[in-house]
Amino acid sequence: MRKKILFGSSLLLILILAGGMYFSLPYYVSKPGMAKELGPIITVEGGNKDEGNFMLTTVRMGRANIYSYLEAKIRKYEELYPLDMILYDKETEEEYNARQLHLMAGSKLNAIEVAYKKANLPVDYKYNGIYVVQxxxxxxxxxxxxxxxxxxxxDGHEFLSSEKFIDYVGKKHVGDQVTLTYARNKKTNTVSLPLQPFKEDPTKIGIGISLVDDKEIKVDPNVKVRTDEIGGPSAGLMFSLEIYNQLTSEDLTKGYQIAGTGTIDEAGKVGPIGGIDQKIVAADKAGAEYFLAPNENGKKDSNYRVAKKTAKDIHTKMKIIPIDTFDEAVEYLEKLPDKK
Incomplete structure (x- = not known):
């Protein structure tokens, strides 16, 4: 009898422990990810090779279970975020993942545009439609x-941007139908939907979707950026540096391992990102010698200042460099001595 009780108790404990792995808590947990060389990810046709490497840095982000929650409470450089700090209001996880992938797509386009213009090469766009993100x-x-x-x-019309789509729909009235032609999983579908007011703002009407432009950049020489399932816009600066380095004869890496992070817009301005401390940890583990961090024009709580503090805490020899623009990053790297 005692053996049966002991077996039953052990089985129950095993089931509880196993269940803890699959029971999601209302939190996201983030931790240091990886520092990945950009040479194999980005290929400019006929591009120049480098002696060192530019590296993008990532954080690992996912829904917390009981174990990852407790782990994040104990370990340094692991953070917990309530769902409403990660997801938009009423946004699903599927929509969040789609949003992150589209942010990455936009980041790649900006990086290509900035790099090619810096290299005095022409840039053009081909518009393919608009993506639903929520x-x-x-x-x-x-x-x-x-x-x-x-x-x-x-309604049979092609639009060159989400802005033109919104303008078109905005001229219609409540109850009017719009017929959308869309692609999903490589299949073409159509659907007709009525327009109705938004609950949050009854003065606006629509079908209830958030959009981003789907466009291709046209450049010569051709460039391919393979990011697989990496999401978010934070690799923009490093993308632009790797592309520019392949377009030009001077090797900006000078033989060093150079990591970094930061968004980039069409004008080459570098913006802040989340998880800078975790990215410093990832870059240090990968052997980076320099780390380019968004300076945010010298703000007291800038990414750069957090990165400096983290670098000191983990006793890394990696140098942290404050960066506000793409041009500033290029100028700094041009002045680096060649690695001996």
């Missing part, structure tokens, strides 16, 4: 459209 619950698009759908026609 569907608003309770609106006509709910259950009809999904995050990641690419809309390329509205």
């Amino acid at each position: 569907v608003v619950p309770g609106m006509p698009a709910e259950g009809k459209l999904h995050a990641g759908d690419r809309i390329f026609k509205v």
